[in-house]
Amino acid sequence: MNKTVNQKAWLFVIPVFILVAFNAAVPLMTVVNYSFQETFGNNVFTWEGTRWFKQILRSDRFHDALGRQFLFTGIILLIQIPLGIFIALTMPKKGIGVSVCLVLMSMPLLIPWNVVGAMWNIFALPEIGFLGHTLNDLGFDYNFTQQIGDAWFTTVLMDVWHWTSLVVLLSYAGLRSIQPAYYQAAEIDGASRWAVFRHIELPKMKKVLTIAILLRFMDSFMIYTEPFVLTGGGPGNATAFLSIDLVKMALGQFDLGPAAAMSLIYFFIVLLVCWVFYNLMMRNEEQK
């Protein structure tokens, strides 16, 4: 069969092309240009070669921020994924409870990031916040603005509150797509609850869970607004994750060159992880 060749469709790509050029390609190119130069403003740049890259790659500050970032992302994945699956498993499968649960679950996802940060900031303040005050009344020495452990606890708790629902909704969608025949077969075989989970539900959820892990990894790896509003990266630099540290460097110190080099390194890490997940998803697709 001969296909008719019609190149008019390219015209429809032009708006997207312009959009991508201006919101992705041009800024990215500019960042690459900045990363090799030094500036003090007024569009005057001097060539610095690979100096900023060397400086960033060897600086303890960057290593610490990267370490904190991976630790944070690791912790929230370890909490949110199992917790999300567990909640999805306990959610009702029919009746009015389904809508109630789904609406309740979606609520945190609809709140803007900075509002989440502000809410948790007030909620956790040791003097007046409900959480902070209660914890102190119970005898815990809790103050997230001064103690590193408390700052981490609050940040992780906030993220778990904000984003576990996403994992729940995805897992629930995965669970609902399992045919009843599988459960009936399991029942006939006398399979235990664990066996049903391990051999029916988990394999069937594999695809959505890969997406859930990818989304949660990316969001938490690029997290900025919530910890910025909640702790501002403090106390000290204890919760200064990569993006917070980056903005401090770029805007706080106006070190555009090093900040550009750091964002490129950051970008390559994100790109690598994306690629790994993309391949995992493709492999899942194939096995199906």
Next chain:
Amino acid sequence: MIIIPSNKVMLLGWESVSESREKGFFDFEFITWMAWTWQTAVFFIFIALCLVAMVLWEKKVPGGTPRRGLLGLDTTRGDRLFISLLSSAFIHLAWLGIVGSILWIATIISIGFAVVVFRYF
């Protein structure tokens, strides 16, 4: 009441950045603003040429010769180019972080690795 920690207050020298020139709406000095240097321009031209070469290659041998390579991944030509470019970024960064000087050795390693990727991955 929210107490704003002092580290959130950022005093910037923005006044000096914007004051000097009076500009019209379309007079935004695209090239100066993007801070181009010939080195970065060469880099992006190289990337663009890679993409053009891929298009020409696709015209000549369509389908992208998909195969299952060393890593057990199904890759096409485009995937292999992406792997080569991304790994060359990491090779250069690792070289800068660990060794620091004579960067062109990292470039040679990257090219060698790219050849391996295109052959066997």
